[in-house]
Amino acid sequence: MSHNILITGGSGYLGGSLLAGLPAANLPPYQTLYALVRSDSQAEAVKKHYNATPITIDLSSPDSITSAITSNKITIVFHLYNTMDTDGPQHFIRALASVQKATGLQTHFLFTTGAKLFSSHAGAPTDTALPDASPESYTIQKNLSTTSPNPLMQQAALANTLVIDEATSLGVHAYVFAPCMVYGKSRGAFGNPISIQTTAIVKAAKALRKVYSFEDGNPTWPVCYIDDNTSLYVELLRAMIEGREVPNGKQGFYLASSGSVAWSDFYAKVAKELKGKGAVDTEEVVRWDGKDWEVLKGMWSAWGYPGDASVEMCSFIVGGECTMTSVNGKTIGWTPKYAPEHILETTNEEVALILENAKN
Secondary structure (H helix, E strand, C coil): CCCEEEECCCCCHHHHHHHHHCCCCCCCCCCEEEEECCCHHHHHHHHHHHCCEEECCCCCCHHHHHHHHHHCCCCEEEECCCCCCCCHHHHHHHHHHHHHHHHCCCCEEEEECCHHHHECCCCCCCCCCEECCCCHHHHHHHHHHHHCCCHHHHHHHHHHHHHHHHHHHHCCEEEEEEECEEECCCCCCCCCCCCHHHHHHHHHHHHHCCEEECCCCCCEEEEEEHHHHHHHHHHHHHHHHHCCCCCCHHHCEEEECCEEEEHHHHHHHHHHHHHHCCCCCCCCEEECCCCCHHHHHHHHHHHCCCCCCCHHHHHHHHCCCECEECCHHHHCCCCCCCCCCHHHHCHHHHHHHHHHHCCC
16 A cells, blocks of 8 residues: 555645645655645645645544544645644544554654744753754753743644654654744745745834844844755655655654854845835834834734734744754755855845735
């Protein structure tokens, strides 16, 4: 029996690029590629553009998840939906274990999280480099699931550890994929074409007519061009189909990044490009003074989030420090094509793309 594959989140920025990249990826033979859809138009699009079979699953229903996996004998799931979901992944994993028992084929569950879970925002250590291959990656997530000062990060860290613990107990191979600041236009045929992270910076600056920073010192963040992010997903999928044993479980954290850039360098580039396009009034990057709450309110309004703005949440969205580095991907044959400086060299294109596609 060959593998049946399910991709969720295909209308998203990352998932759309992944689905778009599979037809030309020269993968080993597999049986069926399923793409989770939420409408008839999406169903037609995944058939037309990705040569994938559309499937509808109620992700809030354990029975719906279990039925979809077992009835279609799905053996590989790439879950690119809801980094804080502590419930749905468990049902996917249990269903995969059932298929594995029935078919004898090794099953795999890949969960997409975020680099923020390994950053100052979550309370992760940032005083030294943190290779994704380090045994500390799992330990850090386990600890943060109860100790992170940010409740959202607690839940997301719990989601990561539950995936690993449940899969390990059932013999399913689990992988936690951590996108960083991904940039560039999605290759997806429909859905969101622009990065969430870079868009937030541009939206806030446009609304306030200035680029604001919350950072002291010179903190850095890992970056990745969208095609490099996709290619790591693809190389992991290739290894699964080929039956190669690659780092999984507690060792199965994967950061897609060629390196890091300083926020100050990226802010400066964004400010320059926005000023040139008349979207802000100055190229100066302004350090928030800790007093002007109208700045925070302006950011919060630009992002369209409910509730009241806070310093912590605004900084969470457009700043912080993350010292995570990519090691595991390179051990399985992944080589990023774009150096971290590429984001600074192409900021003009990124800003133009966001201004063209952002809803406000």
